[in-house]
Amino acid sequence: xKRLLVALMLGLVILAMVFPAPxxxxxxxxxxxxxxxxxxxxxxxxxxxxxxxxxxxGIDTIVLNSDYDASKEVSNxxxxxxxxxxGMAIFSxxxxxxxxxxxKCQEAGIPLVTVDNCxxxxxxxxxxxxxxxxxWAAMGKNYAEYxxxxxxxxxxxxxxxxxxxxxxxxxxxxMKERMGELGKNQIVAMRDGKYDPPVAVNQVQDLVxxxxxxxxxxxxNEDMAAAVVRYLKGEGILDRYIVMAQNGSPVGIPLVKxxxxxxxxxxSPGWEGMVALLALHQHVVGxxxxxxxxxxxxVIPVTKDTSLDKRKVVPWDTDEVWLELTRxxxxxxxxxxxxxxxxQ
Numbered sequence: 506x507k508r509l510l511v512a513l514m515l516g517l518v519i520l521a522m523v524f525p526a527p528x529x530x531x532x533x534x535x536x537x538x539x540x541x542x543x544x545x546x547x548x549x550x551x552x553x554x555x556x557x558x559x560x561x562x563g564i565d566t567i568v569l570n571s572d573y574d575a576s577k578e579v580s581n582x583x584x585x586x587x588x589x590x591x592g593m594a595i596f597s598x599x600x601x602x603x604x605x606x607x608x609k610c611q612e613a614g615i616p617l618v619t620v621d622n623c624x625x626x627x628x629x630x631x632x633x634x635x636x637x638x639x640x641w642a643a644m645g646k647n648y649a650e651y652x653x654x655x656x657x658x659x660x661x662x663x664x665x666x667x668x669x670x671x672x673x674x675x676x677x678x679x680m681k682e683r684m685g686e687l688g689k690n691q692i693v694a695m696r697d698g699k700y701d702p703p704v705a706v707n708q709v710q711d712l713v714x715x716x717x718x719x720x721x722x723x724x725x726n727e728d729m730a731a732a733v734v735r736y737l738k739g740e741g742i743l744d745r746y747i748v749m750a751q752n753g754s755p756v757g758i759p760l761v762k763x764x765x766x767x768x769x770x771x772x773s774p775g776w777e778g779m780v781a782l783l784a785l786h787q788h789v790v791g792x793x794x795x796x797x798x799x800x801x802x803x804v805i806p807v808t809k810d811t812s813l814d815k816r817k818v819v820p821w822d823t824d825e826v827w828l829e830l831t832r833x834x835x836x837x838x839x840x841x842x843x844x845x846x847x848x849q
Contacts, residue, residue, distance in 0.1 A: 535592070536565045537785060538585035540606065542598035543573045547774045550821045551596060551620060554778025557823045561843060562786060573598055582606045586613045592634075592785040596620040600671070607631035618785045620777060623671045624799050635784040635798035639772050641672045643804045645679025648749065651768055651806070652721060653689035656747060659720035662694040662712055664705050664733070666725040673725060676751070680723075693719050700725070702732030709733050713742070721747045727757025727769065734765050753807050753818050761812045771805040773819035776827045783831065783838035793837075803834050 539555050541548045552568055559566045567585060571578035578597065585593050586609055593615055597603040603619045603626040610617040610633070617633045619626045624636045652659065661684075666673045677695065684690050694712055698705035705724060712719065724730040730750035737743040743765065750757055753771030760766035784800055787793045811817035815826040825846040832839030 534563070534565055535786075535789060536567060536588075536590050537592045537594065537782065537789075538567045538569070538588070538590040540578060540581045540585065540593070540595040540597070540602075541568060541570050542578070542596055542602075544570065546821075548596060551774040551778040551781075553823055554773075554775035554827070555594060555782045556778075557775075558779040558782040558842075561847060562782075562841060564782075564786070571598070571602075575599060575602065578602045579605055582609050586610070586615060590615060592616045592618075592789045594618045594620055594781045594785060595622075597622060600625045604629045604631070607633050616785060616788045618781050620781050621672070621774075623675065625671070627797050627799060632796045634788045634796060635800050637777055637781045637784060637800050638802070639672075639777070640801040640804055641675035642679040643801075644751065644770050645676040645681075646683040647770065647804050647806060648676075648723065648768075649680045649683035649687060649690065651749075653684070653687040656721060657689040659747065660691055660693045660718060661721045661723055662696070662709075662717070662719040663692060664696050664698040664708055664722065664724045664729060666698060666700045668697045676725075690721070693717060698725060698729050700729065702729050705729035706732050706736045709736060713740075719746075721749060724748065724750045726750065727752040727754045727760070727766075730766060730769075731756050731760060734760055738765075753805070754821060758807070758812055758818055761807055761809055764809060767808070769807045771807050771817065771819045772802070773821050773827075775821050775823060776819050776830065777802060779827050779831065780835060780838060783835075783841055786841060787838060800835070 537559060539552060541552050556566050569581035571581055593610055595603055595606045603622045606617055607626045607629055608631050611631045619633060619636045621638060622636055623638060626633055627636050665677060681692055694717060696708035698708055724733060727750045730748060734748060748766045749768045750766055751770050753769055757769050761769060805817055807818050828842045828846055
């Protein structure tokens with residue numbers, strides 16, 4: 506009888522291992538992977554937002570950095586596939602990286618979201634869950650409308666990021682098109698700042714010394730804008746120009762508060778990381794079967810009057826206001842968030 510009972514118990518144990526009880530799979534802890542392009546602050550803050558949100562929801566994460574190396578990026582994608590992550594996000598520094606991830610994830614049955622890819626992966630033959638982006642075209646229109654309303658007749662010089670970078674092309678084209686429609690302002694110069702502050706300063710110095718007449722300096726990010734403001738102040742000519750930029754970053758906001766930069770648009774990479782995690786999670790848990798969504802974060806302008814409002818200057822560092830903004834702008838995703846963020 507004892508032998509029979511032991512044999513029966515062993516049989517039950519084996520059955521339980523082979524055929525787990527209903528709901529067992531649901532109790533498995535989810536693991537999401539994130540491939541980030543490099544060590545820059547923008548990318549790091551995006552990772553922070555993704556990981557912070559995952560922790561709030563009890564999800565583990567694996568983050569792999571590609572260090573701007575295309576072959577390493579592919580290896581990172583393959584590594585996450587091999588590790589069997591439940592979902593993946595990729596912020597690629599090149600359009601092909603996101604498409605490669607889309608192909609490999611579709612082959613492996615792993616849901617994928619892309620971050621700041623300008624929707625390029627959506628035009629591929631492979632399905633992804635969503636592309637999470639800032640609306641660069643809407644930003645370009647917004648700048649043109651702000652200039653037309655507040656500075657009609659003023660001439661504009663643009664110091665861009667990398668001219669071959671798609672967001673740069675989108676924001677420049679939209680700004681130029683809307684300016685043409687409004688007929689209030691004119692772009693008289695466009696220079697490549699390469700997202701490099703010293704390069705941006707050299708470009709502005711060249712424009713100033715050339716004798717070209719312009720009133721507004723629009724600069725693609727606030728690291729470059731801060732360097733340009735320092736140069737103009739050092740030359741004693743800052744008051745000749747109206748400086749505008751893009752980012753709403755910890756570097757730029759003090760310039761707005763001080764009145765040294767007139768206008769910017771808040772773009773928090775950390776909040777973008779949160780939205781990427783939530784869109785991925787919504788699909789993984791089966792609450793949405795929709796594919797190839799294009800989720801745009803809102804355009805939130807920043808002036809001196811709004812520079813102290815976290816809802817207008819969305820923090821780059823993890824902040825409870827992200828929960829509030831997500832529930833407001835993306836309520837379907839905000840429903841996964843707790844009422845309050847956990848203490849850090």
